[in-house]
Amino acid sequence: MIKTDVLVIGAGPTGLFAVHQLGIIGLKAEIVDNLDKIGGQCIELYPDKPIYDIPAIPECTGEELTNNLIEQLKPFKPNIHLNERVEEVKKDKNFWIIKTNKGKEFQAYNIIIAGGVGSFEPRKFSAKGSEKFEGKELFYSVKNKVIFKNKTVCIFGGGDSALDWAIELSNTSKVILVHRRDDFRGAQVSIDKVKQLEKEGKIQLFTKYQLNSVDGENKLEKISIKHDDGNLKDIKTDYVLGFFGLIMQLGPIANWGLNIDKKTIPVNTENFETNEKGIFAIGDLCSYPGKLKLILSGFHEGALAARGCFKLARPDETLRFEFTTTSKNVLNRLGKK
Amino acid sequence: MTKITYIEHNGKPHTIDVENGLSVMEGAVQNNIPGIDADCGGSMACATCHVYIDEKWYEKVKKKEDGEEDMIDMAFEPNRFSRLSCQIMVSEELDGLIVNLPSQQT
Numbered sequence: 001m002i003k004t005d006v007l008v009i010g011a012g013p014t015g016l017f018a019v020h021q022l023g024i025i026g027l028k029a030e031i032v033d034n035l036d037k038i039g040g041q042c043i044e045l046y047p048d049k050p051i052y053d054i055p056a057i058p059e060c061t062g063e064e065l066t067n068n069l070i071e072q073l074k075p076f077k078p079n080i081h082l083n084e085r086v087e088e089v090k091k092d093k094n095f096w097i098i099k100t101n102k103g104k105e106f107q108a109y110n111i112i113i114a115g116g117v118g119s120f121e122p123r124k125f126s127a128k129g130s131e132k133f134e135g136k137e138l139f140y141s142v143k144n145k146v147i148f149k150n151k152t153v154c155i156f157g158g159g160d161s162a163l164d165w166a167i168e169l170s171n172t173s174k175v176i177l178v179h180r181r182d183d184f185r186g187a188q189v190s191i192d193k194v195k196q197l198e199k200e201g202k203i204q205l206f207t208k209y210q211l212n213s214v215d216g217e218n219k220l221e222k223i224s225i226k227h228d229d230g231n232l233k234d235i236k237t238d239y240v241l242g243f244f245g246l247i248m249q250l251g252p253i254a255n256w257g258l259n260i261d262k263k264t265i266p267v268n269t270e271n272f273e274t275n276e277k278g279i280f281a282i283g284d285l286c287s288y289p290g291k292l293k294l295i296l297s298g299f300h301e302g303a304l305a306a307r308g309c310f311k312l313a314r315p316d317e318t319l320r321f322e323f324t325t326t327s328k329n330v331l332n333r334l335g336k337k
Numbered sequence: 338m339t340k341i342t343y344i345e346h347n348g349k350p351h352t353i354d355v356e357n358g359l360s361v362m363e364g365a366v367q368n369n370i371p372g373i374d375a376d377c378g379g380s381m382a383c384a385t386c387h388v389y390i391d392e393k394w395y396e397k398v399k400k401k402e403d404g405e406e407d408m409i410d411m412a413f414e415p416n417r418f419s420r421l422s423c424q425i426m427v428s429e430e431l432d433g434l435i436v437n438l439p440s441q442q443t
């Protein structure tokens with residue numbers, strides 16, 4: 001059991017800056033995030049896109065913003081638990097007990113949920129039969145590519161993941177690539193390579209097709225794909241891979257006894273506490289009159305939520321308002337002389 | 338104000354007045370039309386405000402800009418009338434616009 005003052009769920013910009021604000025007032029935090037890297041939507045959805053509305057930063061990419069926030073957090077050395085999703089939250093006297101899907105347990109006075117619109121999950125096929133074979137012969141990511149050796153693999157998608165895997169697997173498997181339109185959105189060099197491999201007969205390409213059905217008794221035997229004009233085509237294949245990016249799902253957050261309104265958590269604007277004492281929600285996930293889904297709003301919300309955490313974590317102490325420019329305490333916490 | 342009809346996948350229509358200058362997505366969200374999630378808030382990063390434009394209206398709606406078609410790749414069951422409603426700005430020319438909602442967004 002890891003004991004801390006505050007457990008922060010979500011390592012996006014809002015969660016990261018909240019941890020900074022907790023550090024400034026002397027509270028320890030641990031961060032849990034379901035993704036395999038730090039940065040949340042900034043890293044997952046738009047690492048290369050410039051952002052123009054971070055105060056005092058005229059232009060930066062999602063990746064630069066994330067790196068700067070990580071740098072700013074360094075004095076507080078928070079533990080960041082990646083690839084883990086918080087599943088369960090339970091009250092125990094003055095504490096919250098938090099469990100992740102990897103079996104890790106935390107004890108914290110407070111929880112700050114900075115979970116964006118929930119956790120990222122792969123976007124799945126809608127075709128009938130696809131659920132039945134998921135995890136057996138139909139996958140949304142590649143964990144062990146050896147299983148595809150000398151087999152037929154049908155890959156769906158038009159982005160870099162689909163193209164890269166089509167190229168990679170064409171060395172040892174029979175690859176069929178299916179995409180809903182003629183244009184691909186991956187890197188040009190990958191698109192050229194796929195077209196080249198098609199000419200060489202190493203990749204079979206079907207465009208303007210989508211998955212229609214997945215069939216088989218105990219084992220996947222064939223799929224059918226549907227052209228824009230409605231025509232169906234059967235394909236015999238051993239495996240199916242789908243790469244349609246990620247979607248955000250509220251997931252287990254919905255089961256923690258919090259009020260939820262249209263996928264968001266209503267909070268008060270004094271300290272961003274939810275209907276549960278000691279659980280705060282900030283960033284895209286929270287709602288209140290006038291809420292803006294901006295990174296800068298998330299920073300403000302984190303600063304206030306951090307102060308809200310102080311009362312429960314340090315019931316016998318008084319929180320003094322201090323500036324980083326002048327307070328010896330704060331400068332000490334920042335490791336400055 | 339511009340009249341827009343959102344038709345749910347089950348056929349139930351919702352005709353509402355949307356302020357000019359808002360997006361078709363915002364019109365739906367502000368009026369609690371079920372079937373448009375808009376998870377990313379309109380930054381063209383999620384494809385959960387996907388709609389099918391009525392065939393008669395498709396050509397009248399301002400064309401897609403870069404990136405929208407890429408994002409529609411991610412949408413649930415896209416077809417040739419698919420658009421992201423966050424990218425369609427409401428103006429008088431669209432008075433009477435009809436959009437059909439997919440059976441689900443994710």
